[in-house]
Amino acid sequence: xxxxxxxxxxxITSQPSSAAASGVVLPQQPVLQLRDAAGNAVSQLGxxxxxxxxxxxxxxxxxxxxxxxxxxxxxxxNLSISGSTGGRTLNFSAPAVSGATSGTIAITVxxxxxxxTTQPxxxxASSAVFALQPVLQLRDAAGNLxxxxxxxxxxxxxxxxxxxxxxxxxxxxxAxxxxxxGLSIAGVIGNRTLSFSAAGLTGVTSSAVNxxxxxxxxxxITTQPxxxxKSGVAFVFQPVLQLRDAAGNAVSQAGxxxxxxxxxxxxxxxxxxxxxxxxxxxxxxxxxxxxxxIGDRTLSFSVPSLTGATSSTITLTxxxxxxxxITTQPPAAAASGVxxxxxxxxxxQLRDAAGNAVSQLGxxxxxxxxxxxxxxxxxxxxxxxxxxxxxxxNLAITGGTGCRTLNFSAxxxxxxxxxxxxx
Numbered sequence: 001x002x003x004x005x006x007x008x009x010x011x012i013t014s015q016p017s018s019a020a021a022s023g024v025v026l027p028q029q030p031v032l033q034l035r036d037a038a039g040n041a042v043s044q045l046g047x048x049x050x051x052x053x054x055x056x057x058x059x060x061x062x063x064x065x066x067x068x069x070x071x072x073x074x075x076x077x078n079l080s081i082s083g084s085t086g087g088r089t090l091n092f093s094a095p096a097v098s099g100a101t102s103g104t105i106a107i108t109v110x111x112x113x114x115x116x117t118t119q120p121x122x123x124x125a126s127s128a129v130f131a132l133q134p135v136l137q138l139r140d141a142a143g144n145l146x147x148x149x150x151x152x153x154x155x156x157x158x159x160x161x162x163x164x165x166x167x168x169x170x171x172x173x174x175a176x177x178x179x180x181x182g183l184s185i186a187g188v189i190g191n192r193t194l195s196f197s198a199a200g201l202t203g204v205t206s207s208a209v210n211x212x213x214x215x216x217x218x219x220x221i222t223t224q225p226x227x228x229x230k231s232g233v234a235f236v237f238q239p240v241l242q243l244r245d246a247a248g249n250a251v252s253q254a255g256x257x258x259x260x261x262x263x264x265x266x267x268x269x270x271x272x273x274x275x276x277x278x279x280x281x282x283x284x285x286x287x288x289x290x291x292x293x294i295g296d297r298t299l300s301f302s303v304p305s306l307t308g309a310t311s312s313t314i315t316l317t318x319x320x321x322x323x324x325x326i327t328t329q330p331p332a333a334a335a336s337g338v339x340x341x342x343x344x345x346x347x348x349q350l351r352d353a354a355g356n357a358v359s360q361l362g363x364x365x366x367x368x369x370x371x372x373x374x375x376x377x378x379x380x381x382x383x384x385x386x387x388x389x390x391x392x393x394n395l396a397i398t399g400g401t402g403c404r405t406l407n408f409s410a411x412x413x414x415x416x417x418x419x420x421x422x423x
Contacts (some may be wrong), residue, residue, distance in 0.1 A: 004035075004036045004038075004040035004041065004043070004124055004151060005036035005037060005040065005042075006036060006042070006386035007034040007035065007036060007042040007044055007047070007072065007096075007097050007213050007327070008035070008036055008037045008098060009034075009035050009036075009037070009097050009098040009099075009100070009355050010032050010033070010034065010035070010092050010093070010094055010097055010098065010099055010100045010209050011032070011033050011035050011039075011075070011100055011302040012030060012031070012032060012033075012092065012100050012102060013032065013033045014029070014031035014264050015026065015028070015030065015102055015103050016028060016029065016030040016079065016090060016102050016103075016105055018103065018104065018105060018106060019106040019107075019108065020080070020081060020106075020107060020108070021103055021108050021109070021110045021140070021141075021291050022058075022081065022082050022083055022084070022085075022107050022108065022109045022110070022140045022141065022144055023061070023080060023081075023082040023112070023140055023141030023142035024080055024141060025062065025078050025079070025080045026079050026080060026081070026105070028052070029075065029076045029077055029078070029079060030051050030075060030076050030079065030090065030092065030102060031074070031075045031076070032066070032068075032073070032075075032076075032092050032099065032100065033073055033074075033290060034068055034072035034073075034074075034076040034082050034094075035072075036287070039084070039264055040251065041071070041072060042072045043070060043071050044068060044072045045068060045069060045070045045072075045232055045316070046067055046068060046069075046372065047068040047072070047094050047095075047097075048065050048066075048075070048094060048095070049065065049066050049068065049074040049092055049093070049094045050064060050092070050093050050094070051064050051065070051066075051076060051079060051090055051091070051092050052064070052090065052093070053081065053088055053089075053090060053178060054088075054089040054090055054091035054092070054101050054102075055088065055089045056083070056087055056088035056089065056149055057083060057088075058082055058083020058084070058088060058107065058315060059081070059082045059083060059142070060079065060080070060081055060090070061078075061079070061080040061082055061250070061328045062076070062078035062080050063076070063077065063078055063079075063149055063248065064076075064079075070271070071407045072150070074092075074094075080142070081107055081218060082104065082140075082142030082144075083107055083142065083144065084107070084109065084144055084261065085107060085108055085109050086106075086107055087104045087105065087106055088104070088105045088107055088310050089101050089102050089103070089104055089105070090102040091107070094125060095249075098319065099175055100281065101411075102409070103113070104317075105259075106256075108143075108201040109140040109142075109144045109146050109149055109421050110140055110252050110403075111138040111139065111140060111146040111151065111176065112136075112139070112140055112141045112201060112202060112252075112333050113139050113140075113141070113197055113201055113202040113203075113204070113218065114137070114138065114139070114153060114196050114197070114201055114202065114203055114204045115134070115135050115136065115137050115139050115143075116134060116136060116137075116196070116204055116206060117135045117136070117137045117174045117177075118132060118133070118135035119132065119134065119206055119207050119208045120132055120133065120134045120206050120207075120209050121195060122181065122207070122208070122209065122210060123209070123210040123211075123212060124184065124209055124210075124211060124212070124311055125163075125211070125212050125213065125214040125215070125245075125386050126141045126186050126187060126188075126189070126211050126212065126213060126214035126246070126249055127184055127185075127186040127214045127247065128184055128214055128215075129166065129182055129183065129184045129367050130183050130184060130190065130209070130348060133179065133180045133181055133182075133183055134155070134180050134183065134194065134196070134206060134405060135177060135178070135179045135180070136170070136177070136178040136179075136196055136204070137155050137173055137176060137177055137178075137179075138151060138176035138177075138201070139176075140367065143344055145175075145176060146176045147174060147175050147176045148172060148176045149156075149171075149172055149173055149176070150171060150172065150264055151171065151172040151176070151178070151198050151201075151325050152169050152170075152171050152198060152199070153169065153171070153172065153178040153196055153198045154168060154196070154198070155168050155180060155183060155195070155196055155210070156168070156194065156195050156197070157185065157192055157194060157195070158192075158193040158194055158195035158206075158210075159191075159192065159193045160187070160190055160191055160192035160193065161187055161188075161192075162185050162186055162187020162188070162192060162211065162247070163185070163186045164183065164184075164185055164194070164395060165182070165183065165184040165185070165186060166180070166181065166182030166183040166184055167180065167181055167182050167183075168259055170259070172301055172339070174407055179257045185209065185211055186190055186214075186246060186247050187211060187247050188211070188230060188247060188248065188249060189210065189211050189249050189336065190210070190211060190215060190328070191208040191210050191211070192208070192209045192211055193207070193209070193218050194204050194209065195227075196207040201411050203241045207351055212249075212267075213244075213245050213249040213250065213251045213252070214245035214246060214247065214249065215251070215253075216243040216244065216245060216251040216253055216256065216303075216305055216306060217244070217245055217246045217306060217307060218243075218244050218245075218246070218307035218308075218309070219241050219242065219244070219256075219258060219283075219301055219306055219307070219308060219309050220241065220242050220244050220248075220303075221239060221240070221241055221242075221301065221307050221311060222240045222241065222282075222349065223237060223238070223240035223337070224237065224239065224311055224312045225237055225238065225239045225288065225299060225311050225312075225314055226314060227312065227313065227314065227315065228314070228315045228316075228317060229289065229290065229314055229315075229316060229319050230316075230318065230319040230320070230352075231267075231289075231290065231291050231294070231316055231317070231318055231319035231352050231353070231354045231356055232270070232289055232290075232291040232319040232320070232352060232353050232354065233289055233319050233320070234271065234287050234288065234289045235288055235289060235314075236282065236395050237252055238285045238286055238287070238350050239260065239285045239288065239299065239301070239311060240282060240283070240284045240285070240290055241275075241277075241282070241283040241284075241285075241301055242281055242282055243256060243257050243277055243281035243282075243303075243306070244281075247251075250280075250281060252279060252280050252281045253279075253281045253283045254276070254277055254278055254279045254281070255276060255277065255282070256281070256303050256304075257272045257274055257276050257277075257303065257304070258274065258275050258276075258277065258283040258301055258302070258303050258307070259273060259301070259302050259303075260273045260274070260275075260288065260295065260299050260300070260301050261299065261300050261302075262287060262290065262297055262298075262299060262300075262412045263297075263298040263299055263300035263310050263311075264293055264296075264297060264298045265295055265296055265298065265316070266293075266297075266413065267290045267291055267292020267293070267297060267354070268290065268291045268292060268317070269288065269289075269290055270287075270288065270289045270290070270291060271285070271286070271287035271288040271289055271377050272285065272286065272287060272288075273288070274302065278379065278392075279311060284287075287407070290314065290315060290316055291319070291353060291354050292354050293316070293354060293355070293356060293421070294316050294317055294318060294356050295315070295316055296313045296314065296315055296316070297313070297314045297315075297316055298311050298312070298313060298314065299311040299314070308335040310401065313391070316360070316423055317356075318351075318352045318356035318357060318358045319352035319353060319356065319358075319366045320352060320358070321352060321358040321360055321363065321388065322351070322352055322413060322414060323351050323352075323353070323413055323414035323415075323416070324348050324349070324350065324351070324365060324408050324409070324413055324414065325348070325349050325351050325355075325415040325416055326346060326347070326348055326349075326408065326416050326418055327347045327389070328343075328344070328345070328347035328351045329344075329346065329418055329419045330344060330346045330395065330406060330418050330419070330421050331344040331421060332420065332422065333420065333421070333422050333423075334396070334397060334421055334422075334423060335423065336374075336397065336398050336399055336400075336401075336423045337377070337396055337397075338396055339377075339378060339394045339395065339396040340395055340396065342393070345391065345392045345393055345394070345395060346367065346385075346392050346395065346406065346408065346418060347390070347391045347392070348365050348382070348390040348392075348408050348416065349388060349389055349390075349414070350363055350388035350389075350390075350410075354371040355380045356397070357387070357388060359386060359387050360384060360388045361384060361385060361386045361388075362383055362384060363383065363384040363388070363390070363408070363413075364381050364382075364383050364390075364410060365381065365382050365383070365390040365408055365409070366380060366381050366408070366409050367380050367381070367382075367392060367395060367406055367407070367408055368380070368406065368409070369397065369404055369405075369406060370404075370405040370406055370407035370418075371404065371405045372399070372402055372403055372404030372405065373399055373402075373404070374397050374398055374399020374401075374404060374423075375398045375399060375402070376394070376395065376396075376397055377394075377396040377397070377404070378392070378393070378394035378395040379392065379393060379394055379395075379397050380395075383419075397421060397423060399423060400423070401423055402422070402423060403420045403421065403422040403423075404420070404421045404422075404423065405417050405418050405419070406418040406421070
């Protein structure tokens with residue numbers, strides 16, 4: 001009875017897969033058997049068998065050694081080959097025995113991931129097209145280039161927010177390359193990253209893109225004019241304007257002329273109504289005021305070629321008293337030396353330059369004959385009440401037949417002359 005001799009060689013009882021994808025575990029793993037010189041299987045435990053690439057190059061992955069069991073069998077379980085497309089053979093060796101070489105394994109490359117070969121620009125103005133547009137490459141699990149056309153790659157903002165503009169999908173060419181065009185980010189200043197994805201593949205995230213302000217497209221109000229102001233008196237709070245881009249970022253740009261006008265409510269806008277932006281893109285007005293009747297106004301601010309801005313409401317109140325007006329005229333006819341009837345005693349109102357009634361207590365108004373001569377009797381002064389009204393009570397004119405006019409005056413104010421009174 002002839003028994004197996006001593007182990008002298010390795011033989012392959014299960015060949016590795018004849019085809020496999022680069023970097024992917026071989027579907028069929030190799031199995032080796034110890035044999036003697038006559039080819040008989042040798043049952044020998046613990047012989048370490050080592051696998052290596054024999055021809056074709058690349059990298060053999062997985063557990064590269066397997067020990068024989070009691071039957072002299074060594075089974076590999078997770079071998080893979082990473083490398084470019086082409087044929088490979090594997091060599092199996094063990095101490096003191098002849099090795100074995102596998103049949104050919106045809107390695108193919110299948111896309112498993114996206115990589116960035118050109119990063120987007122490190123800095124870009126809001127809404128401006130990147131100077132450097134991202135370029136993506138298909139690769140397999142081992143990092144080999146995969147030449148495959150027709151894969152759609154989609155770009156999105158990964159971090160930082162805003163709006164991604166341009167063509168957001170690029171399709172790979174025959175070399176597996178997807179080149180984006182026209183990408184831009186509109187948003188507040190700060191860093192963004194972009195994410196690139198394709199169905200069934202591992203995506204990739206770009207390096208940071210620092211978004212800076214874009215070109216000025218609008219002017220905004222950073223300080224509103226006073227909510228309430230006196231007619232003809234400079235606002236306590238003067239308006240301040242800022243140049244901004246389409247995303248609302250402040251734009252630092254000198255030399256833009258900002259012009260203010262009354263948008264609603266009428267009247268006259270006084271002061272320097274045009275201001276030029278400084279290096280920070282700021283236009284600060286000074287000395288603006290509105291002269292007009294009491295009521296609400298808004299201001300409009302414009303810059304050539306840019307979108308303007310309208311202020312919040314300014315409630316115009318009376319300004320300082322500048323004049324006297326007669327709200328009740330003395331009678332057209334009167335008897336010499338007889339006091340005018342109570343309803344025909346003159347009533348005077350304080351007013352500002354725009355003619356608004358001014359509520360001011362204690363202004364002394366003095367009556368005198370302006371034309372026609374004679375003597376004006378009664379109490380010749382009257383003080384204004386809280387409403388700015390001065391009411392005379394007992395004026396009378398003594399003199400010959402003829403017509404007279406009365407003059408009413410107060411310190412620092414423009415006076416008023418009555419209609420004709422004929423005795």
